Amino acid sequence: MSDAAREELATIAARGGWTPAFSTRPSAPPLYLTTAFDIEDLEQLEAVASGKTAGYLYTRDGNPNHEAFAADVARLEGAEAGVACSSGMGALTATLLALLKSGDHIIAARGLYGRTGQLLHHFASAYGMRVTTVEIHDADAVRQAVSPDTRLCVVESVSNPLVEVTDIPAVAEAVRGVPLLVDNTFATPCLLRPLEHGAQLVWHSASKYLNGHGDVMLGVIVGERGLVRRIRQLTALAGTNTNPLEAWLGSRGLRTLPLRMERVSATAARLARFLQQQPGVSRVYYPNLPEHRTCAVARRLLPRGCGGMLAFELAGGRAAVDALFRRLAERIPFSPTLADARTTVSYPAGTSHKFLSAEERAACGISEGLVRLSAGLEDVADLERELAAALSGG
Structure with a gap:
C-alpha cells in the first residue's frame, strides 16, 4: 500500500490541489492566487x-x-x-x-x-x-x-x-x-x-x-x-x-490595448464632430478640434490619436443632462467610471468633481451642463443614432 493510501482523509484533503511538475509551459500566464510561497530551508x-x-x-x-x-x-x-x-x-x-x-x-x-x-x-x-x-x-x-x-x-x-x-x-x-x-x-x-x-x-x-x-x-x-x-x-x-x-x-x-486605443480614438474624434451639429449642444471638448484650447499641443504630442474621452455642454444645464441620461439609459449608460468596452456617459459636477465647491468647479470650467463621454468599441454609426435620438428628445 502506498503512503498516500495510508493518509487520513483530512490530510489528503488539506494537501490536495497540486499536480506533478511538468516540462511544458502554459500558453496563457498563470494566476498565482496565493498568500505566501513555500520555502525549502x-x-x-x-x-x-x-x-x-x-x-x-x-x-x-x-x-x-x-x-x-x-x-x-x-x-x-x-x-x-x-x-x-x-x-x-x-x-x-x-x-x-x-x-x-x-x-x-x-x-x-x-x-x-x-x-x-x-x-x-x-x-x-x-x-x-x-x-x-x-x-x-x-x-x-x-x-x-x-x-x-x-x-x-x-x-x-x-x-x-x-x-x-x-x-x-x-x-x-x-x-x-x-x-x-x-x-x-x-x-x-x-x-x-x-x-x-x-x-x-x-x-x-x-x-x-x-x-x-x-x-x-x-x-x-x-x-x-x-x-x-x-x-x-x-x-x-x-x-x-x-x-x-x-x-x-x-x-x-x-494585450489588446493598442487596438482598443486606436478604435476609441477614431470613434471619439468622429463623435466630437457629430455632437457639434446636434440640437442643445452648446460646446464640445476634444483635443483635435481646432477650437480646443490645447489643439496645437495635441497635434504635437498626440500624433497617433487623442484618445477615447470627450466632453460636451448642454445648453439646458443640469435638467437637460438628467433628461439625456434617462433617454440614453438602455443604450449608453450613466456610469461613474470610464474606458469600458462599452460607451458610457458621466456627470463630472456630480461624480469626479463633486468634492469641489461650486466656485472651484466653475474655475476649472466644469458647469452644471457638462457631460463626459467615454467612447467604447461599438459601431460608431449606432452611437450616433442613439445620441441623436436622445438629444432630440426621442
Whole structure:
C-alpha cells in the first residue's frame, strides 16, 4: 500500500490541489492566487529575502502577477521599473508617502481629477505640506511656483474631464530638477509616453484603459528605478499593493490595448464632430478640434490619436443632462467610471468633481451642463443614432 493510501482523509484533503511538475509551459500566464510561497530551508529564505535568488515570500511584498503587470506597463511606457497598486489613488498615495515629508511643497495643475486634488490637499493639511495650484498651460506661472522646498509636480497628460493636453516638455523644463509625476490614464503609452518628454514618474488608474473591461480596481506607477524602489517599499509596508487576480486581469487587458486605443480614438474624434451639429449642444471638448484650447499641443504630442474621452455642454444645464441620461439609459449608460468596452456617459459636477465647491468647479470650467463621454468599441454609426435620438428628445 502506498503512503498516500495510508493518509487520513483530512490530510489528503488539506494537501490536495497540486499536480506533478511538468516540462511544458502554459500558453496563457498563470494566476498565482496565493498568500505566501513555500520555502525549502533557511538558506533559501536568506537568498530570496536578500535578492540574491529570484523568488517570492509573501504576496504583500511581491507576487509574480504583480511583477508581470508592472513590468509590462514599464516596458510600454519606456520606464526602468514599476509597481502595481490597489488603485490609481493607491498609487498616488504610495508615491506621496514614499517621496514627501512634512514641510515639502507640491505643485499641482489646476483642474486635476477631483479626488487627486482632494488627496493632495489632505496631505497638505494633515502632514504639514504645501500645495500650489497653477495654470499648467502657463510655463511662466509654473516656473514661478517652484521654490527651494518643491519636491513634486503633479499633472495629467490629458485632463479629466475637459481633455486638455499638457505640454509636458514645457512643464518639465519649467520645473527642472523637480520630479514630474504624470497621470497618463487618458492617453496611455499607446498615444503618449511622458517619460520621453521629461517626466520622471507616470501613474495610471489601470482600472480604466489598461484593463479596458470595467472589471478591475487596479493602479500602477512606473519611472526611474530609484524612485520606484522607494515607492515599492512603501506599498509593501502600507499594504497599498493589489491582489494577484486584479494584476492578472490587468495583464490580460494590456494585450489588446493598442487596438482598443486606436478604435476609441477614431470613434471619439468622429463623435466630437457629430455632437457639434446636434440640437442643445452648446460646446464640445476634444483635443483635435481646432477650437480646443490645447489643439496645437495635441497635434504635437498626440500624433497617433487623442484618445477615447470627450466632453460636451448642454445648453439646458443640469435638467437637460438628467433628461439625456434617462433617454440614453438602455443604450449608453450613466456610469461613474470610464474606458469600458462599452460607451458610457458621466456627470463630472456630480461624480469626479463633486468634492469641489461650486466656485472651484466653475474655475476649472466644469458647469452644471457638462457631460463626459467615454467612447467604447461599438459601431460608431449606432452611437450616433442613439445620441441623436436622445438629444432630440426621442
